[in-house]
Amino acid sequence: MVDLAADWKSVSDRFHCTAGQVLGKYEFSTAQSMILTITTDACKGLENQVNYLEHVQSFVTLKSSRRGDVTLFLVSPMNTTSMILSKRPKDTESVDGFNKWPFMTTHMWAENARGTWKLVVVFDSEAPQQGVLFEWTLMLHGTQLSPYVGQKVNVTKRHPKLGVVKREHEEGVNFQFQQ
Template sequence: MPPLSGVDHTNKDLKKNFEARASFDLLASHGLSHDPMPIRDEENSHGTRCAGEVAMEANNSYCGVGIAFNARIGGIRLLNGSVTDAMEATALTFNIHFIDIYVCSWGPRDNGAEMDGPHSLTARALRLGAHKGRGGKGSIFVWAAGNGGMHHDHCGADGYVNTIYSIAIGAVTQTGKPAYFGEPCPGVMDVTLTGAGVGGSLHLNTGRRKDAFDDILFHVSCTSPELTWRDVQHLIAKTAKIPDPKEPGWNINAAGYHVHHRYGFGLLDAGLMVQQAAHFNAVAPQRKCTQEIRFYPTRILPSRGGVSVNIQSEGCHGRTNEINTLEHVQVRVSMSAVCRGDLYISLESPGGTVSVLLDTRPNDDSTDGLKNWTLMTVHCWGEQPRGLWTLQVTDHKVQ
């Protein structure tokens, strides 16, 4: 039987901070239910454990204390068998004017073969949350970057990581090393500590497209500072710390940010984020600049060869949507392939920052190729966009 999801709100550490208005059982066969854990057993333990890390009450002489021990927390029961686009969209917009932060630990199966992301309703729900949630400041969507490291998976194949509206978080051990189950990609913003070190186990599977973890939603009872969803991402980028400088792969981009395909900007520093949030100046309104490249005739990628695409960008200079400082850079690609897992796609910015948007995945033998697939990097954060961008696509066929 696949694991279920839920939060045990009767737990002594959680019952004081449980918030029914942030809870909903999407799987209830009996109509509306605000009990996110109708079945209380060990198979439902993960959501409760996550909730406890956030919101265990303080000074009750029971087990522990949460990092946000005065936060109100709830859960949305979503996982158990088939999950539809409409169900995901409902979960991500449930009570969006009341819930501040949605913590989501699900996505495509982390088997190194699947490639999936938000479908149309869920993509619209994420945009709606970012623009209308928290009274217009934007819902905060925190997303797990993936657990497919042991299957050589890459989170460039995870559309929930590649959306600009999510904050993709990876995992490190207590020594600062990347967790063995973690996935690399330039969409990862930061990492935090995990309890699953060497010999640990955190990987379970459910039905269609879903990894076996839960939606945890919490309402933070404070009114200031008035951070937007983009302000939060800027704070993360500014305050993250390098957990292990000896780990290969660290780069400094042209704006001075340290970036890594496994660590993102580094280890989350909650204390420093709170300290800087108190006097943080809100960032300017978001602007978007798009350039489209089409090939006539189609460019052919030879076996074990590569195709390089040069894109000269002015960052929409002189227009109302002119970009001077980058945040997210997305690349939407369409290409056919005999074996999708052989594809390696990288992007070099005018500042010289190279992002591996999609690495090879030996378990992916799909012939579907990429159809309007969106890849994303945060490694160009703070850089200016004007100049030559180079997109490199390589076929790494072994035989």
């Protein structure tokens, strides 16, 4: 980060795009994890189009037998996986759950948001647990102009992700999650 900061230039204006929403009653348990998907064009063609991500939010509504054992992973179209909720041993809540709770990650910075996103819901528990997810809304925050304009990108082993993402945008390569 220090190497990159020496020559860093500010990025352009930030835009917000509601990429999609999943509504319903989706059950999950310690025996059966769950993967939900949202396919998005990142508001392509609209004034709030997002071409390069800065951060991503997942607003989640769910209830479970033990909230502290629920873990959430967000997987981008480029297959970047970010744990957006980890196990919390002291969180024994079983009534309120999460109500439109905003989870955020910056792990997908500068990636192309277009494609299929995955929300992976898992119980991290040896005891039997069960839950229901009612809502997942995906919100994209980013820029329309490349954050690489004027940036020196060193694609050595010290900064490989920045180089891969820059190349993906320049060449139009579309990476997909492998199941």
